[in-house]
Structure formats: structure tokens, C-alpha cells
Amino acid sequence: MSEAVELDPIESKLWITTTINGAKGTHLVEQRMTLADFLRKEIGLEGTHLGCEHGSCGACTIILDGKAVRSCLILAVQADGAVVETVEGLAPKGELTQLQEAFHAHHALQCGFCTSGFLMSLTARLREGPIDTEAEAREALSGNICRCTGYSGMVEALLSLSNESNEDGAR
Numbered sequence: 001m002s003e004a005v006e007l008d009p010i011e012s013k014l015w016i017t018t019t020i021n022g023a024k025g026t027h028l029v030e031q032r033m034t035l036a037d038f039l040r041k042e043i044g045l046e047g048t049h050l051g052c053e054h055g056s057c058g059a060c061t062i063i064l065d066g067k068a069v070r071s072c073l074i075l076a077v078q079a080d081g082a083v084v085e086t087v088e089g090l091a092p093k094g095e096l097t098q099l100q101e102a103f104h105a106h107h108a109l110q111c112g113f114c115t116s117g118f119l120m121s122l123t124a125r126l127r128e129g130p131i132d133t134e135a136e137a138r139e140a141l142s143g144n145i146c147r148c149t150g151y152s153g154m155v156e157a158l159l160s161l162s163n164e165s166n167e168d169g170a171r
């Protein structure tokens with residue numbers, strides 16, 4: 001993230017440049033707009049969901065400069081110069097990641113409202129290393145809330161990845 005945002009004298013908005021799912025672009029944004037609202041309303045990436053809007057549920061999780069973050073707690077202007085990944089960027093050509101395939105195979109979602117947040121949190125986590133035990137799986141899931149309480153399927157999905165590929169759980 002950079003500090004080099006520029007104030008538009010007429011609009012009282014700020015110009016930011018971000019790379020979103022591999023596409024670099026410059027946008028004029030309201031100073032107080034959250035990154036979640038920016039992604040959903042300005043960029044049209046509505047796969048990032050909003051639940052609590054105060055940092056508790058994890059539904060709005062995206063990856064910002066390699067780290068899973070809650071986009072409802074971050075201003076869009078803070079993403080100036082950053083690399084943003086959203087759930088839409090996981091399968092840009094329709095080819096699901098191993099994690100998405102595992103979610104599908106193990107029925108790891110019910111209504112699906114929480115799913116994009118879980119996928120982004122777990123994608124960031126799996127880049128750090130495999131999840132080999134149920135305790136590790138539950139720890140990895142602990143920052144996000146599923147209102148349908150569909151955690152068992154997600155645990156099974158994560159452990160199936162460990163069984164299938166300990167070295168490349170996420171791609």
C-alpha cells in the first residue's frame with residue numbers, strides 16, 4: 001500500500017491505482033468508502049459479501065498484498081498501490097482451484113453466503129503450508145463465521161486436500 005493518493009480538487013475524492021485479480025486500474029473513490037463497498041459497487045465484484053460490516057464474521061475477506069483481510073474494515077484508499085485478490089480471481093477461466101473443488105466434493109457450503117470469505121481466508125492460509133490435522137483445519141476456519149454451521153464439510157474438504165497434495169493445497 002502506498003501513501004501517494006492524490007486529491008481530486010473538484011470531486012473531493014481520491015485517485016487510487018490498484019491491481020485487482022491481475023488487472024491494474026486507476027479509480028476515483030470516495031475518501032470514506034470501504035474497500036468492500038469499492039469492490040462491490042465500483043468494480044462490480046459482488047462475490048465479496050458483507051455480513052456484519054464490523055469485522056466479526058469474515059464474509060468480506062479478500063487477499064490484500066498476500067494477506068487475508070476483512071475488506072469492511074479497510075478504506076478503498078488504503079488499497080492504493082496494492083494487489084487485491086477476490087473470490088472472482090480464484091477461477092478466472094472457470095477452472096476451480098483445488099480448494100474450490102474440495103468444497104464442492106465435500107458439500108462444504110449450504111446457503112453459500114459465507115463461502116467466498118472462507119475461500120479467501122483458506123487460500124491465504126494454504127499458501128503458508130498444508131493443513132494436515134482436524135485441529136489445524138478448525139484453527140484455519142476459526143476466523144470466519146458460517147451461519148448455516150456447515151463447518152464439518154469444510155473440515156473434510158481441507159483434510160482431503162492434505163491427503164491428495166501436501167505440498168500444493170492451494171493454487
Ligand code: FES
Binds near residue numbers: 050052053060061
Ligand atoms: S462483513 Fe466484514 S467481517 Fe463481517
Ligand code: FES
Binds near residue numbers: 110
Ligand atoms: S453456508 Fe450459509 S452462512 Fe455459511
